Amino acid sequence: MTSVGRTRGALIVFEGGDRCGKTTQCGKLVERLQSQGVDACMWRFPDRSTAIGQAINAYLAEHSSMDDAVIHMLFVANRLEKREEMLQLLAGGTTLVLDRYSYSGVAYTAAKGVPHLSLEYCKSLEVVLPAADLVLHMSMTAEATAARGGYGEERYEKVDFQRKVMEIFGALRDDRWAVVDASSTIEAIHEQVVATVMPVVERARGGAPLGRLWD
Ligand code: NYM
Numbered sequence: 001m002t003s004v005g006r007t008r009g010a011l012i013v014f015e016g017g018d019r020c021g022k023t024t025q026c027g028k029l030v031e032r033l034q035s036q037g038v039d040a041c042m043w044r045f046p047d048r049s050t051a052i053g054q055a056i057n058a059y060l061a062e063h064s065s066m067d068d069a070v071i072h073m074l075f076v077a078n079r080l081e082k083r084e085e086m087l088q089l090l091a092g093g094t095t096l097v098l099d100r101y102s103y104s105g106v107a108y109t110a111a112k113g114v115p116h117l118s119l120e121y122c123k124s125l126e127v128v129l130p131a132a133d134l135v136l137h138m139s140m141t142a143e144a145t146a147a148r149g150g151y152g153e154e155r156y157e158k159v160d161f162q163r164k165v166m167e168i169f170g171a172l173r174d175d176r177w178a179v180v181d182a183s184s185t186i187e188a189i190h191e192q193v194v195a196t197v198m199p200v201v202e203r204a205r206g207g208a209p210l211g212r213l214w215d
Helices: 022-035 051-060 068-080 083-091 102-110 119-124 142-146 159-172 186-205
Strands: 011-016 040-044 095-099 134-139 177-181
Touching: 011 022, 011 102, 011 186, 022 040, 022 095, 022 134, 022 186, 051 068, 068 102, 083 095, 102 119, 102 159, 134 159, 134 186, 142 159, 177 186
Parallel strands: 011 095, 011 134, 040 095, 134 177
Antiparallel strands: none
């Protein structure tokens, strides 16, 4: 993907298992960025507000069941329907902080171990989307997240499955990923996140090109 100019926003993504504290950290990061004069906003994937997102929500709440390939496609479509808006915001200088993205998409589906839904196949469906400038991997054991409040309310919140998801996140890491110890305190994590994010925001502002997923 080509550079979108000298003032583009950064694409910052939080990833990790369920109940690892991503949403709290996304909110705190956006507040901090804004307080430092950085134009920033937070999105979550799945975006449960769209028609596709509502179908995903029903599936996650176990109010409906779906073929694994179909639900995977819905998660992908839920990102693709936001692609244009995402690119426009970034090009206009807004830093986007995402609570999950395509990395969750491929990790959760590949963790199911369905032969025709391999990691490579899942990746291939999203190559038209921008890559994150930075993925903050909130790392924690599956057992530790299971002890947190609300765990088990949604599909996928099972220790064995989460362990597989975490293994796949580990295999996806490259030099754009930073690992954060999610078992630390909210404030300690936040300070580590801010220190990691600021140089990335500066690089994007300075014209570092936006990448394409999996390149
Ligand atoms: N999830 C999320 C997927 O299976 N595929 C995806 O592409 C995305 C973005 O949905 N268990 C799963 C991961 C989580 C759930 O939960 C969303 P939350 O608490 O809203 O992040």
